[in-house]
Amino acid sequence: MGENGNRYKGLVNLAYSPDSVAGADGDVDPTEITFPGCSCLTSSCVVDECSCLCRGENYSRLCLRPTDTEEYTRPVFECNALCRCSESCQNRVVQRGLQFRLQVFKTEKKGWGLRTLERIAKGRFVCEYAGEVLGFNEARRRIQAQTSKDSNYIIAVREHLHGGEVMETFVDPTYIGNVGRFLNHSCEPNLFMVPIRVDSMVPKLALFAATDISAGEELSYDYSGRFHNLPTTTREQKSLEEDNRLRKPCYCGSRTCSSFLPWDSSLFSTPDTCSGSSA
Template sequence: MAAGLCRRGRGLGMAELSGGSEAVAVELWPPGEAPPAFQYSPESVAGADGELDPTEVTFPGCPCRRSSCQAPECPCLSRGHSYSSPRLRLAEQQQQPFSRPVFECNSLCCCGEGCQNRLVQRGLRLRLQVFRTPRKGWGVRALEPVPAGSFVCEYAGEVLGFAEAQRRIQAQSPQQPNYIIAVREHLHDGRVMETFVDPSRVGNVGRFLNHSCEPNLFMVPVRVDSMVPKLALFAAVDISAGEELSYDYSGRFHNSPGASREHKPVEEENSLRKPCYCGSRTCASFLPWDSSLFSTPASSP
């Protein structure tokens, strides 16, 4: 359920972004300032186009009656990659965090709420702060240490079909921030599954995460009740309290300095791309740009 913009934190005198809809307060800094109004929602919602409903339950539940499911008995765990613990084993994953999809146990499952295969669905559990940055507008930082592999937050917003995502992004002026993210998953049969999430009108704390060419978070599509994934962000490294959180808007993860990146976009695209201020040694100068959302209807997928 969506909540209002902000309220005062629980007895702390600090402005709180989620309106009490998160289990943990999301602080705002500095006092007296706030981002432009939007509707806060801890989870993604169906977009105005009504094409996809992320709350629809279409997956069957597992019959496991133990407190925590285990492979290979649990059909949810058998569908794809699973959590071996609340922290992911990044040491085994190198530069591709997941080679298989992630399916959590869902609302129809017989296992308990404490099942280790229920993680992202529990929502925000870390103390985060949305703060004003010197050059990048608003950003997000951790108010406590975050161990590598920990779930940080979801990137929640309106789930749109391609046509509506394209319409919205083409209607933006160059001065407006672009919140729409396009996630493309390559399926085993060669098909590509696209998910478009726009938190500009309805969203959560994830909408304030900035891009970095050397990020400390990575994104994983996690499915719970249906094929519409939750876009979950995990810590790629140990993160200190007070450190800004970031991910690569292009979906890449821990690229080496020599990795192929679109450092020099064609001249006609320069006017559509925004400069990157991440300050990393491998900075690509521009924020990632999805040309498919600017294509004409005849050439769009």
């Protein structure tokens, strides 16, 4: 499925947008350009010469370069609209949008799902999870207004920065979004999410292939934002068990299925009790 068209007719009442947009509260504008551009005059930027690659090379032949740890923690900054390098620069990947043929389809128990119609190699960018970028208060208001029958599409991504600061990004594709909205959760996912920054500190929530994916295979990621389904800590498990009465069942069918979809209790907390823990 391409990036064109205004609505998925016959599926949901969704206004289609390939990129994230400012939410109803207007607290965050993901389209604002605040980063300076690099001065590279070559067709493709290289490490040690490009200011956008001061943290190291991000991609190798369109694949996200792996890190030495299981958790992908190195910040990724792509060249942006103000950069002088060419549009074919190897440090421009996520901003190019969909490169694979994807299909929305009806699953047996999980509602709509998303699958690939062609093989995807490990490390390749698959799609962005795009929608309205909200502030915390608006994200919490929408979550608390939901009933037990409503599907929750709001994702909360928390990044731990130097100095102990936590940066939160809330994206809601309920009314405005792209194909990422149809991705289902799996406790053994074939995609993982990495915040990618292009024009500003507001990240694109990019989903990459965690393994080689065959044509016809359903695409999925871990809604908790964990990388390669890392196990929960004892404290996290206890907290999840206490919240089971509010959680929805998981039908991913994996061998390590936790029986429930991931749960972010902070969005149900009051401002004074919000923990701000990692999602």
